[in-house]
Amino acid sequence: MPQHRLALCSQDFLKWFEKTVHRTVKEFRMFSEEDRVLVAVSGGKDSLALWKVLRKLGYSADGLYIDLGIGEYSSRSQERVLALADQLGAELITVNLREELAAIPELREYSSRETCSLCGMVKRYFFNKVARERGYDVVATGHNLDDEAGALLGNVLGWNLRYLGRKLPVLEEEEGFVRKVKPLVRLTEKETALYCILSGIDYIEEECPFSEGAPTISYKEILNSLEEKSPGTKMRFYFEYIRRVAPLFERGVHRELTTCRVCGEPSPAEVCGICRLRERVVNLKGTGRSSTG
Numbered sequence: 001m002p003q004h005r006l007a008l009c010s011q012d013f014l015k016w017f018e019k020t021v022h023r024t025v026k027e028f029r030m031f032s033e034e035d036r037v038l039v040a041v042s043g044g045k046d047s048l049a050l051w052k053v054l055r056k057l058g059y060s061a062d063g064l065y066i067d068l069g070i071g072e073y074s075s076r077s078q079e080r081v082l083a084l085a086d087q088l089g090a091e092l093i094t095v096n097l098r099e100e101l102a103a104i105p106e107l108r109e110y111s112s113r114e115t116c117s118l119c120g121m122v123k124r125y126f127f128n129k130v131a132r133e134r135g136y137d138v139v140a141t142g143h144n145l146d147d148e149a150g151a152l153l154g155n156v157l158g159w160n161l162r163y164l165g166r167k168l169p170v171l172e173e174e175e176g177f178v179r180k181v182k183p184l185v186r187l188t189e190k191e192t193a194l195y196c197i198l199s200g201i202d203y204i205e206e207e208c209p210f211s212e213g214a215p216t217i218s219y220k221e222i223l224n225s226l227e228e229k230s231p232g233t234k235m236r237f238y239f240e241y242i243r244r245v246a247p248l249f250e251r252g253v254h255r256e257l258t259t260c261r262v263c264g265e266p267s268p269a270e271v272c273g274i275c276r277l278r279e280r281v282v283n284l285k286g287t288g289r290s291s292t293g
């Protein structure tokens, strides 16, 4: 690992990986041994590695899987999640989107948003709702250094100040939002894949069919080519942002939030995005046609 000037054998790599997660949890005061953690698991390498490490470190970490209804991809993901839940002897909560709203491929017909943006909104909504209703202190997601540095680059290129101020490893609890944390921000995609392989986690390798052409993929590629020429670039880009730039946003960028009149979740408008979507699904299904907009 040239960025750390480290070369480890497999046993030492596993220990190093777990220690790095532990150090990140402590450094950013993400949660303590007393907190109840809900890990959002997708079946991919990052979230499964995170779940296993947190349990191994002795944290009380249950899993939350959202069945997005994306055909075979979703069923194969779910198999991996169920297998790890079994292996860990951990509790797994499953939300079936078809029952709650509609599957992602169907929901696309009711929204003008890009599929991943729509899917992201739906997932964030249910992570928060389930965590709050079931009394979890914190939601942990498997975002790694590549995800965060790539998203940061995208937000810098578009000078998207609202998101730029929130690209942090911890989003504190506020007005109906449960605290959200990303304990893998010091680890790269390659490192989490290696952790899974070496520790016997079977994860889904195929990509979601909707991920093709997503701009975040090209941002990650750009950062990878910079990293190759100058190891440590990704780490510097993200952690120097946290240390030097993010504090400047603390007072400047603030979201005005209220409570959704229909479901009671926090929302920037009187009725939240999910409830508006639900209304469209119900109305248009009733009239037997679909629409975008």
Ligand code: SF4
Pocket (backbone or CB within 6 Å): 068, 104, 115, 116, 117, 119, 120, 208, 209, 210, 211
């Ligand atoms: Fe959802 Fe997009 Fe991820 Fe597929 S790639 S699971 S649509 S966010």
Ligand code: ZN
Pocket (backbone or CB within 6 Å): 260, 261, 262, 263, 264, 265, 271, 272, 273, 274, 275, 276
């Ligand atoms: Zn709502």
